[in-house]
Amino acid sequence: MNVLEIHNLCKSFGAVRVSRDICLSVAAHQCHALIGPNGAGKTTLIHQISGVLRPDAGQVLLDGHDITAQPIWRRAQAGLGRTFQITSVLPSFSVRENVALAAQAKAGSSMRFFAAASDEAALNRRAEAILARICLEDRADVLAADLSHGERRLLELGIALAGAPKFLLLDEPMAGLGRVESAMLIEILAVLRREIPMLLVEHDMDAIFRLADTVSVLVEGAVVARGTPDQVRADPAARAAYLGEGTVGDPVGGTLGGTA
Amino acid sequence: MVRDRAPIVAGTIFALLMVAPFGLGLIGQGYLTGLLMRAMLLAIAALALDLLVGQGGMVSFGHSAFVGLGAYALAIGLQAGIESLLLLTLIALAVSGLFALITGVLALRTSGVYFLMITLAFGQMTYFTLTSLAAYGGDDGLTLWSMATLLGTDVAQNAGQIYFVILVVMVAVWWLMHCISQSRFGRVLRGARDNPERAEVMGFSVFRYRLTAYVIAGMIAGLAGVLTAQQNEFVSPALATWQHSGDLLVILVIGGLGSRNGAILGAFFVVIVQDLLGAVMPEWRLIYGPLLVLVVLFAKGGLNRLLGPAQTGSVA
Numbered sequence A: 001m002n003v004l005e006i007h008n009l010c011k012s013f014g015a016v017r018v019s020r021d022i023c024l025s026v027a028a029h030q031c032h033a034l035i036g037p038n039g040a041g042k043t044t045l046i047h048q049i050s051g052v053l054r055p056d057a058g059q060v061l062l063d064g065h066d067i068t069a070q071p072i073w074r075r076a077q078a079g080l081g082r083t084f085q086i087t088s089v090l091p092s093f094s095v096r097e098n099v100a101l102a103a104q105a106k107a108g109s110s111m112r113f114f115a116a117a118s119d120e121a122a123l124n125r126r127a128e129a130i131l132a133r134i135c136l137e138d139r140a141d142v143l144a145a146d147l148s149h150g151e152r153r154l155l156e157l158g159i160a161l162a163g164a165p166k167f168l169l170l171d172e173p174m175a176g177l178g179r180v181e182s183a184m185l186i187e188i189l190a191v192l193r194r195e196i197p198m199l200l201v202e203h204d205m206d207a208i209f210r211l212a213d214t215v216s217v218l219v220e221g222a223v224v225a226r227g228t229p230d231q232v233r234a235d236p237a238a239r240a241a242y243l244g245e246g247t248v249g250d251p252v253g254g255t256l257g258g259t260a
Numbered sequence B: 001m002v003r004d005r006a007p008i009v010a011g012t013i014f015a016l017l018m019v020a021p022f023g024l025g026l027i028g029q030g031y032l033t034g035l036l037m038r039a040m041l042l043a044i045a046a047l048a049l050d051l052l053v054g055q056g057g058m059v060s061f062g063h064s065a066f067v068g069l070g071a072y073a074l075a076i077g078l079q080a081g082i083e084s085l086l087l088l089t090l091i092a093l094a095v096s097g098l099f100a101l102i103t104g105v106l107a108l109r110t111s112g113v114y115f116l117m118i119t120l121a122f123g124q125m126t127y128f129t130l131t132s133l134a135a136y137g138g139d140d141g142l143t144l145w146s147m148a149t150l151l152g153t154d155v156a157q158n159a160g161q162i163y164f165v166i167l168v169v170m171v172a173v174w175w176l177m178h179c180i181s182q183s184r185f186g187r188v189l190r191g192a193r194d195n196p197e198r199a200e201v202m203g204f205s206v207f208r209y210r211l212t213a214y215v216i217a218g219m220i221a222g223l224a225g226v227l228t229a230q231q232n233e234f235v236s237p238a239l240a241t242w243q244h245s246g247d248l249l250v251i252l253v254i255g256g257l258g259s260r261n262g263a264i265l266g267a268f269f270v271v272i273v274q275d276l277l278g279a280v281m282p283e284w285r286l287i288y289g290p291l292l293v294l295v296v297l298f299a300k301g302g303l304n305r306l307l308g309p310a311q312t313g314s315v316a
């Protein structure tokens, strides 16, 4: 059964059609990569799945339930986790508290006014486990605002994981990372993809070939090619639209988009 | 973790306030006791406002409306023959809470400067409504000839020990806000201040948490209004003016946003400076303005920062 299904999603900004009848499904244990040139509408698609934007038409199903009309927070409660292309963490919170707050969202009511949240052992244990996973244990007490860019990208992933998502939307997790950091994040994701199905937007072709089971190529809002990474690499439409741009041999330089 | 000195500072302030009336009474300074009461009443309203501004990042410019509503709830209840302070307080909490719920649902559709403007508008609506209550004195306000009783006694009156009642309420409100700031709820509120979109994507309905905070803050300001009326023995629409709302914001900025002690220190600073300057020179406002500018520029984090180490984000 598919964990995420998207049926005929359409979205326009004025005259610009950023999603054209997009259909896509991701089964359990699968990593579905979404690639495409800048401005293809990848982030807009992620926004529509996570609820930040409403589609003009079409449906989003999570675990078979239609979530198209639900607000962002309900989708998150239903098990949708995401990261942002432009890093989005809580700058005045410590690393641990960023993750603990995300865990709190899935651990009973937060309409609790008296007991100190930082004393809740279950939340702290969960936070520690996540921090170990993303290799940030040493930085637990540092304010997120004081992290390096690479560390913030990891924290971004940690926040998404802390909510124990059923499905992950990752919008260019490698954006702006150096080679070493990228390689480390790819290793983390390589383990993760067998636990949590994910839709991965990425420019970094090394990452795509390492992680993706299926690749969809998005151009001007429409899916022009789909298949295994090797199939897509051989697909003339995909090559013309995207791979021909010279990104294959230039993974780091390929993470364009001014997202650092 | 940075050791949090806030409870120690607060405890010291509370202890000083506890003994102050005895000392001041001995040197025949009943006037100063009145000054301290005014500061404590402002501090209660400011503590409530800090939940919105300091913790929630919601800059409300209409907070005094709730003070006015609480005060008028007491006055109107007294006129209607209700004497029990507890019952009158419950009524005031219900009125200010309901008003917060209704106006909050509308105001919280906005944020930033729009939130500021819409709360100002609700504040002005309240002010003009109070001025039009002809039966209760209209513009001029209403002198209260009989005061509410606490369990049948005059403890909560000027004839009794209202100073200590106000002090106890202020300590209780401080404690409540201290708990909230460290609770799950407070953490969500601060998270939503830092990055509302992220909080939403984590799975929190930011609107619900903010609305809850808005109602709590409104009710506590209503409570401040009840005590203000009981202490002044007089209510007037002036309690609900936007200048009064502005004073509360000034108190928070001077005291230090997001710190319970800041709200208290700021309230004392403002009351004492206004009174001392006022006593020395009639044009005191000429100096008051530049003084505020200096504090904002050179005492970042407010008076609270001067008394304790910088608080980390997790304690803020």
Ligand SMILES: Nc1ncnc2c1ncn2[C@@H]1O[C@H](COP(=O)(O)OP(=O)(O)OP(=O)(O)O)[C@@H](O)[C@H]1O
Pocket (backbone or CB within 6 Å): A013, A016, A018, A036, A037, A038, A039, A040, A041, A042, A043, A044, A045, A085, A256, A257
């Ligand atoms: N809120 C908006 N209003 C109008 N146009 C928008 C809006 N958001 C995005 N767009 C436009 O929609 C198109 C798709 O943008 P989107 O951010 O989804 O692209 P992308 O595939 O994520 O690109 P990148 O690789 O640069 O991240 C772009 O042309 C963009 O300018």
Ligand SMILES: [Mg+2]
Pocket (backbone or CB within 6 Å): A042, A043, A044, A085
């Ligand atoms: Mg994008």
